[in-house]
Amino acid sequence: MEFVRRKPVRVAIALAAATLTASALGGCSGGDRGRLVVRTDLPDGLREAVEASFEERHPDIDLHFSEAVVEATLEELTAGDADFDVWWGVPARALLRAEASGVLASNSAIWAPRGDGASEDGSADTDPRWHPWLTTPLVVAFDRTVVSISDAPSDWIDVFHHAWFEEVRVPDPASTQEGATLVGAIVVEALRDDDDLNRGFDWLARLHDQVDAYVTDSGAAVDALRRGDALLAVMSRAEAEAARRSGRDWLHYRIPTSGTPELVMGVAVVEGSPSSEAAQTFVDHLGSDQVATAAKLHTHWEPVAGQVDGASLPPDFELPQSWRAFDQTFDTLAVELDGWLDRWEREVRTR
Numbered sequence: 001m002e003f004v005r006r007k008p009v010r011v012a013i014a015l016a017a018a019t020l021t022a023s024a025l026g027g028c029s030g031g032d033r034g035r036l037v038v039r040t041d042l043p044d045g046l047r048e049a050v051e052a053s054f055e056e057r058h059p060d061i062d063l064h065f066s067e068a069v070v071e072a073t074l075e076e077l078t079a080g081d082a083d084f085d086v087w088w089g090v091p092a093r094a095l096l097r098a099e100a101s102g103v104l105a106s107n108s109a110i111w112a113p114r115g116d117g118a119s120e121d122g123s124a125d126t127d128p129r130w131h132p133w134l135t136t137p138l139v140v141a142f143d144r145t146v147v148s149i150s151d152a153p154s155d156w157i158d159v160f161h162h163a164w165f166e167e168v169r170v171p172d173p174a175s176t177q178e179g180a181t182l183v184g185a186i187v188v189e190a191l192r193d194d195d196d197l198n199r200g201f202d203w204l205a206r207l208h209d210q211v212d213a214y215v216t217d218s219g220a221a222v223d224a225l226r227r228g229d230a231l232l233a234v235m236s237r238a239e240a241e242a243a244r245r246s247g248r249d250w251l252h253y254r255i256p257t258s259g260t261p262e263l264v265m266g267v268a269v270v271e272g273s274p275s276s277e278a279a280q281t282f283v284d285h286l287g288s289d290q291v292a293t294a295a296k297l298h299t300h301w302e303p304v305a306g307q308v309d310g311a312s313l314p315p316d317f318e319l320p321q322s323w324r325a326f327d328q329t330f331d332t333l334a335v336e337l338d339g340w341l342d343r344w345e346r347e348v349r350t351r
Contacts, residue, residue: 033062036278039082041067042089042299049294061278077103077270085273086108086282088133091177092264095130096334104129105269107280111287111305130220130268133286134301136238137260137323143225144252147232155256156207159232164210167231169221172214173344177263178236179214183344184337185261185326192327201347202350208348222248234265238300241318245300255323262325265301 040047051063066084068076074094076082078101087098098104112131140159142152153159173179183204190200212230215221221233222243240253267286268278285291292306297313338339 008091022312033060034275034278035062035064036086036275036282037064037066037084038088038282039068039073039087040071040082040090046294048287048299050291051292053288053290054282057285058278059282063282072186073099074098077101081194082270085275085279086267087270088267088282088286089265090130090182090268092132092266092328092330093177093180093333093337095268096330098268099129100334103271104278105271105273105276107269107283109267109287109305110284113304130266130302131283132263132264132266134295134299134303135262135325136236136301137255137262137325138178138234139237139240139253139255139260141221141225141240141251141253142231143228143232143234143250145250146225146228148347152254153232153256154253155258156260157258159210160206162350164211164232166212168207168210169213169224169230169233170207170211171218171221171234172216173341174349175216178218178234180337180341181261181263182234183340184333185328187336187340189259189326189334190328201343204344205348205351208217208351214349218243222251225251237318238263241300243266244319245317253319253321257322259324259326262323262328295314302347327350 047065054063055061070091073087074097077098082103095104106127106129108128109131112128139154152160153164171341172177173183186203187197187200190196190203208341215224218239219236221230221235224230225233226248237253237255240245240251267283269276269283273279287305289306289309291307292303293312295303296308298320
């Protein structure tokens, strides 16, 4: 604000009061509207839909988006340089790192299930710093013109059959969220069943024996299937469905019947945000039916909260398959996952 010299005292007092009020609201833009900045790299169509529905319900809040890759955002947060209030659509592993750094504020979402699985004993987290918002399972994909649907693996144990020896593409645990999630989920599942860490790594070693190559993105896996360089590929259901929608109708997949690792994206409020009340309002809005439908339509991920309006989805939007997700104990993963990935590099990749 530019101050003009020799203002009348009463006007100066009024200006000072207005400045304090704006500061308390976290700044303002467009008249009396409070400004809220959300960091996300979710698709533009989803952002636009959420912005429209949010500002329709909350015309007093001026919603803005900023974009940056996860690593850059983590660096901003840990350096105390964050110029945003909410981090939205973030991989769970990144949120765990941010939580460990103490840069996320305690917040409660009205739609969050009590006990997200963040605690090892399954109890509710009484001081949540982030909330799971979207999920998608890992699936076993294949070219149905090469592998018949009846012959395709229906469970993980089937992937170990000799017919698929060195015919499987798997996301690289060292460089992909999908691969890291696979390692973490399998080890946690082994610990849950019989508290045997080695059994989890034995399972990963058996899978490794079937692997033709580890890939850094799902596009490479889909291309390998199309070329016939591999017969099976592990990828997220969301990526498989996105590929199907882009003209690859030959692509099919199975969700392992005994259970499967599940990718999670979440949302968090930044510690020290000057717009914490508006940020909480935005987080609560993410549980609405309107947002759930837009998220499903634009990402192919499954919303944790809200009801998806099936009538708003195109015909044959996705293959009708249900799944059971392996348990995820986020407190355990926050402490142990990096070590498990190091062990995987030493004992499995180098076999």
